Amino acid sequence: xxxxxxxxxxxxxxxxxxxxxxxxxxxxxxxxxxxxxxxxxxxxxxxxxxxxxxxxxxxxxxxxxxxxxxxxxxxxxxxxxxxxxxxxxxxxxxxxxxxxxxxxxxxxxxxxxxxxxxxxxxxxxxxxxxxxxxxxxxxxxxxxxxxxxxxxxxxxxxxxxxxxxxxxxxxxxxxxxxxxxxxxxxxxxxxxxxxxxxxxxxxxxxxxxxxxxxxxxxxxxxxxxxxxxxxxxxxxxxxxxxxxxxxxxxxxxxxxxxxxxxxxxxxxxxxxxxxxxxxxxxxxxxxxxxxxxxxxxxxxxxxxxxxxxxxxxxxxxxx
Amino acid sequence: xxxxxxxxxxxxxxxxxxxxxxxxxxxxxxxxxxxxxxxxxxxxxxxxxxxxxxxxxxxxxxxxxxxxxxxxxxxxxxxxxxxxxxxxxxxxxxxxxxxxxxxxxxxxxxxxxxxxxxxxxxxxxxxxxxxxxxxxxxxxxxxxxxxxxxxxxxxxxxxxxxxxxxxxxxxxxxxxxxxxxxxxxxxxxxxxxxxxxxxxxxxxxxxxxxxxxxxxxxxxxxxxxxxxxxxxxxxxxxxxxxxxxxxxxxxxxxxxxxxxxxxxxxxxxxxxxxxxxxxxxxxxxxxxxxxxxxxxxxxxxxxxxxxxxxxxxxx
Numbered sequence: 001x002x003x004x005x006x007x008x009x010x011x012x013x014x015x016x017x018x019x020x021x022x023x024x025x026x027x028x029x030x031x032x033x034x035x036x037x038x039x040x041x042x043x044x045x046x047x048x049x050x051x052x053x054x055x056x057x058x059x060x061x062x063x064x065x066x067x068x069x070x071x072x073x074x075x076x077x078x079x080x081x082x083x084x085x086x087x088x089x090x091x092x093x094x095x096x097x098x099x100x101x102x103x104x105x106x107x108x109x110x111x112x113x114x115x116x117x118x119x120x121x122x123x124x125x126x127x128x129x130x131x132x133x134x135x136x137x138x139x140x141x142x143x144x145x146x147x148x149x150x151x152x153x154x155x156x157x158x159x160x161x162x163x164x165x166x167x168x169x170x171x172x173x174x175x176x177x178x179x180x181x182x183x184x185x186x187x188x189x190x191x192x193x194x195x196x197x198x199x200x201x202x203x204x205x206x207x208x209x210x211x212x213x214x215x216x217x218x219x220x221x222x223x224x225x226x227x228x229x230x231x232x233x234x235x236x237x238x239x240x241x242x243x244x245x246x247x248x249x250x251x252x253x254x255x256x257x258x259x260x261x262x263x264x265x266x267x268x269x270x271x272x273x274x275x276x277x278x279x280x281x282x283x284x285x286x287x288x289x290x291x292x293x294x295x296x297x298x299x300x301x302x303x304x305x306x307x308x309x310x311x312x313x314x315x316x317x318x319x
Numbered sequence: 320x321x322x323x324x325x326x327x328x329x330x331x332x333x334x335x336x337x338x339x340x341x342x343x344x345x346x347x348x349x350x351x352x353x354x355x356x357x358x359x360x361x362x363x364x365x366x367x368x369x370x371x372x373x374x375x376x377x378x379x380x381x382x383x384x385x386x387x388x389x390x391x392x393x394x395x396x397x398x399x400x401x402x403x404x405x406x407x408x409x410x411x412x413x414x415x416x417x418x419x420x421x422x423x424x425x426x427x428x429x430x431x432x433x434x435x436x437x438x439x440x441x442x443x444x445x446x447x448x449x450x451x452x453x454x455x456x457x458x459x460x461x462x463x464x465x466x467x468x469x470x471x472x473x474x475x476x477x478x479x480x481x482x483x484x485x486x487x488x489x490x491x492x493x494x495x496x497x498x499x500x501x502x503x504x505x506x507x508x509x510x511x512x513x514x515x516x517x518x519x520x521x522x523x524x525x526x527x528x529x530x531x532x533x534x535x536x537x538x539x540x541x542x543x544x545x546x547x548x549x550x551x552x553x554x555x556x557x558x559x560x561x562x563x564x565x566x567x568x569x570x571x572x573x574x575x576x577x578x579x580x581x582x583x584x585x586x587x588x589x590x591x592x593x594x595x596x597x598x599x600x601x602x603x604x605x606x607x608x609x610x611x612x613x614x615x616x617x618x619x620x621x622x623x624x625x626x627x628x629x630x631x632x633x634x
C-alpha cells in the first residue's frame with residue numbers, strides 16, 4: 001500500500017507541473033498578456049518609464065526565467081500580488097475565499113451522495129419498476145438542464161415568489177454568525193450545484209449495483225439466509241461503490257468548475273467568484289493563482305480517490 | 320427487385336442476381352435499429368425542427384414574426400406575451416425585452432448561433448481528437464506518452480476555469496468560441512480513438528495490409544479509422560449537449576457570444592435583472608427551456624445512436 005501511494009504521488013507531480021506551465025503560457029505568451037496591457041493603459045507614459053516599469057515587474061526577463069521565478073515563489077506559497085487591489089497578496093485572497101468554496105462544494109458533494117446512492121441502489125434492486133423508470137427519466141432530463149438556468153428558476157420560485165430562501169450571500173447582513181443562518185443561505189446554491197451530480201451518479205450506481213447483484217457471492221449471501229437488506233447494503237453496495245470512487249475523483253473538476261457559475265449567481269464569495277471578478281478586471285496574478293489552486297485541489301482529489309480505491313479493493317494493494 | 324421474368328432465368332444468372340442484392344451494410348442496419356427507438360427518433364425530429372428554424376431564421380423573422388432581432392424600440396420595453404402595439408401591427412408572441420426587441424425573433428436567431436457553434440465545435444473536436452488519438456494509439460512509444468500526458472494534464476484543470484481564462488485572454492469573436500470550446504473538449508474523443516487503435520492495430524488484417532505494402536497513412540485512414548468510427552460518432556453526438564451547455568453558460572457569464580448578437584445564454588443573463596417583473600417571465604423561462612429541450616434531444620438521439628451502432632453495449 002505504501003509503495004502504491006508513493007507511486008501515485010510521484011505520478012501526480014508532472015501533471016501539476018504541466019498545469020502550471022499551460023496556465024503560465026496562456027497568460028504570458030499570447031498577445032494581450034500582462035505586458036501589452038500595461039502599454040495600452042496610458043499612452044502618455046514615456047518609453048524609458050515603460051522600460052522601468054517592465055523591469056520592476058520582471059517583464060523584461062525571458063519567459064522561461066519568469067516561469068522559474070513564478071514556480072520558485074509558488075513553492076514558498078507566494079502567488080504574487082493583485083494588480084487591481086494593490087499590495088494585497090493573492091495567496092491571502094485565496095485563503096480568505098477557499099473555505100467558502102469548500103463549504104459549498106463539500107455540501108453539494110455530500111448532498112449528491114446522500115441522494116444519488118440510495119436512488120441508484122433502489123433503481124437496481126427494483127430494475128424496470130415504475131420507480132426505476134421514473135429515476136431514469138429524472139436522470140435523462142437532469143443532465144440536460146443548464147445549472148445556471150436551474151439556479152435562476154430556483155431564485156424565481158423560492159426567493160422571489162415564495163420568499164422562503166435568500167437569493168444570495170453567505171449570511172444575513174448585519175447579523176452575528178449563526179450556523180442556521182449560513183445553512184439557510186447555503187441550501188439553494190448547494191442543491192443547484194449537486195443537481196447534475198445526482199442525475200448522473202445515480203445511473204452509475206445503478207449500473208454498478210446491477211453488475212454486483214448478479215455475482216455468485218451475493219447468491220451465497222442470500223443462500224446463507226441473510227436478510228435482504230443486509231445483503232444489499234452490506235455485501236452488494238460495498239462492492240458497487242469501488243469503481244464509483246474513481247468516478248467521484250473524475251467529477252471533481254466539473255463540481256469545482258460548476259461552483260464558478262453557482263457562486264456568481266448566488267453571490268457566494270468563494271474562489272469561483274474571485275476568479276470571475278479577476279477575469280473581468282484582467283487581474284492576471286489572481287486568475288493564475290485561482291486556476292493553480294483549483295487544479296491542485298482536483299489533483300489531490302483524484303489522489304484521494306485512488307487511495308480510497310486502494311483501501312476499498314484489497315487486490316490493488318498487492319499489485 | 321426480382322420479377323417473374325428474372326426468376327425464370329438460368330441458374331448462374333440467379334446467383335449473380337443474389338450477389339447484387341447485398342446484405343444490408345452497417346449504416347443500413349443501424350438505421351433500422353435507430354428507427355425503432357421512439358425516443359431517439361423524437362430527439363432527432365426535435366433537432367431537425369430546431370435546425371430548420373436556425374437555417375431559415377431570416378425568412379421566418381421577415382414573414383412570420385415580422386421583427387428584426389436587433390432592432391431596438393425602448394418605447395415598448397418588457398411587454399408581456401401576446402402584446403400588440405396597435406390591433407393591426409405584428410404580435411410580440413413572447414413579449415419584448417428591456418430594449419423593446421421581440422423575444423421570439425431573438426430566440427430563433429439564438430438557435431442559429433447556439434446550434435451552429437455546437438456543430439462547429441464538435442467537428443473541430445472530432446478532428447483534433449481523432450488525429451491525436453490515432454497518432455497516440457498507432458505509433459505508441461513516446462508519441463503516445465506525450466499525447467496521453469497532455470490529456471491527463473488538461474483533464475486535471477477544472478474545465479470551466481480554463482474556459483474563463485482563455486476567453487478572457489483572447490476575447491474571441493463568436494466563431495472563435497468554437498475553437499476555444501474544442502480546445503478543452505477533444506480529450507474524450509482522443510482517448511476513445513487511442514483505445515480503439517490500440518485494439519485494432521494488432522489485428523491480422525492490419526498486418527496483412529502492411530505485408531502488401533500499405534504505408535502508415537493508408538493503414539491509419541483506410542484500414543483502422545473506418546473500424547473505429549462508431550464509438551467516436553456516438554461520443555461526439557453525446558458531446559454536443561455538453562458543448563451547448565458550456566457555450567450558453569459562458570454567454571450567460573458575459574464571456575461567450577457578445578450582445579447584440581442574441582444567444583440563449585446572453586439573453587438569460589440580461590433577463591435575470593428583471594426577475595421581479597411579472598411581464599418579463601417569458602424572458603427568463605423560455606431560453607432555458609429551449610436549452611434544456613435541445614440538450615435533451617441531442618442526448619436522446621445520441622443514446623439511440625449508441626444502441627443502433629453497437630447493439631452489444633445495450634444493457
